[in-house]
Amino acid sequence: MKFPHSRIWALLAVTVVVAACGQNQSAEKPPEPGDTAVARVNGHAVWASDVKREAVAQGLISEGEPLDISSDLFRQRLDEVVDQKLLAAEALKRKLDKDPVAQRRLAAARERILGDMLVESVVEKAVNEDAIRRLYAEQQKLSKRSEEIRARQILVASQAEAESIKKLLATGASFDALAMERSTDQATRFNGGDLGYFTVDVMPEAYAGALKTAQKGQLVGPFATEGGWAILRVEDKRMEEPITLEAARPQIVRFLTYDQVRDLLEKLRGGAKVDMLTSKTQDLPGEPEEPASAPPVELQGSAPAAAPQPAPATANPAPGAPAKK
Template sequence: MTRRRADFTVLCTALAVFVLAGCSQDGFQLDEKQREVSREVAARVNGEAIYTADVELEAVARGLVVSGAALRSGDEAYRQVLDQLIDQKLMAQEAERLGLEKDPAAQRRLEMAQERIMGNLLVESVVAQQVTDEMIDRMYAEQVRLQQVNDQVSVAHIVTESEEEAEAVWLRVQAGEPFEGLVFNHSKDSATRMENGDLGYVAPNDLPDPYPVVIANTPVGEVSAPFQVEDSWRLLKVKDRRTEPPKTREEMRPEIATFLTLSEVSRILRRLRTEASIEKVDGQTYTPENAPAPAKALTGDEL
């Protein structure tokens, strides 16, 4: 189990090397709606504007704030980044005054910078369109199964007939009532209600879905939120573990999102390489007919 977890982390790290240079971690954030760029001015340098959106984007790229977090003009991170952008603007203006951008080498570097930015925009587009919460849930469930192959977990549950009843019991647990004290009056499982809902030590993968994921996301001593199993609703308490628990969904989410993003970028690049005509310095021309076979794409089964 430990080896499989390590392999997944190493794979994500290896794939990260593949991504286009200059793409910040923000490129892998999900649930970000496309927003119109704010034209609110943060500062003017010799009449040229620096926008608050520029400050926010740069702060996220440098890891000073989390994507989506509020960044106010009074914050130290805001002032720090704005001062750096002012210096950057001053230096760019001076370089332009000296005509440095007209140098052929400088023009090529500017073109390459634009290419990197366009590549980053493609990555962001991939995230927005292809890396969904549904895909993350599917891969997380798959990883949980792999990581809990040899797990032995002591659990107890309460089985109710409706979501409303399960929610009512959940609220009482959240209010501090002992889980065991609620089992007898509320659980419909006649086989366990006299035993405080105890199922003993179980192998999570031997239980029906979504038990394996619920068990993975519930720390020892805590009770899960209500979840549905066929025609009933249930709450689950994890009492003990004989093995190290897998990461929760939220802990593994960045790794999975990164893996899915880079896998999709790899797929796009393989297609583009196959369709393109590429001539290297050795004079050999690669066309769709003789292009080298692209590297085999890894799937969730191979993590």
């Protein structure tokens, strides 16, 4: 797993590389097995891996993703790498690297790159398939599955109209047909009032209360809701499907990465003597507060939480509640 550098770090890194190339011709050997020279700048090779690294640094491709050397994306990045090398060579020619400010900036860039490389190596060893599967299994043990309900609804303006529809349903009238003919909910009337699968916690309170003890095939209501009077028919009940490994993988990888970086920094700080020479500034009235740092994923126990449930609806569920098919 790689951490892309910003464009300025890439430019400074190329400056360092160009300087090294001027001192050591062995850098002309392919830096990676099977690498291909795709250009030469003043006699020095530009490698396909250099171009790919630039594309990764700009976030245009992910680490490990192939980049076709015949593609427009590759040629555009190649032009940029050539420009970087020309700029760096000219900077050396003008002895800008001897300037104290430039040396400090180059040293800072070197430290940043070395730090990133350390993090990459630590994360690459720790964030592997076994660790991902182990954390996923722990999450499944901790997670609680909710019951999902699939229901249809007919929404009308008055209680009297709702009661008359309920009598028609009791005599065998088609729920789907009555929903299409009589329901005022434009989001569901044309699909027979189908609300899809949902958990009661995402529904308005009136729906949650009415469906709390309802069984499959049961008519519920009529009951008052914000949009009028509702009649429901419970089509199905099932346990919520757990999040799959592939769906949880990005969250797990982010959490493991964060965990490894945090542990590494805590270990390094614990073994070093760091003296802060500046005092904490007093808070000024109206000064914006800095947001607290937090893990990149929600956690449950020691594992990343499953996909978050939608917030409870506050209006009629038909137009607002997410339906699971």
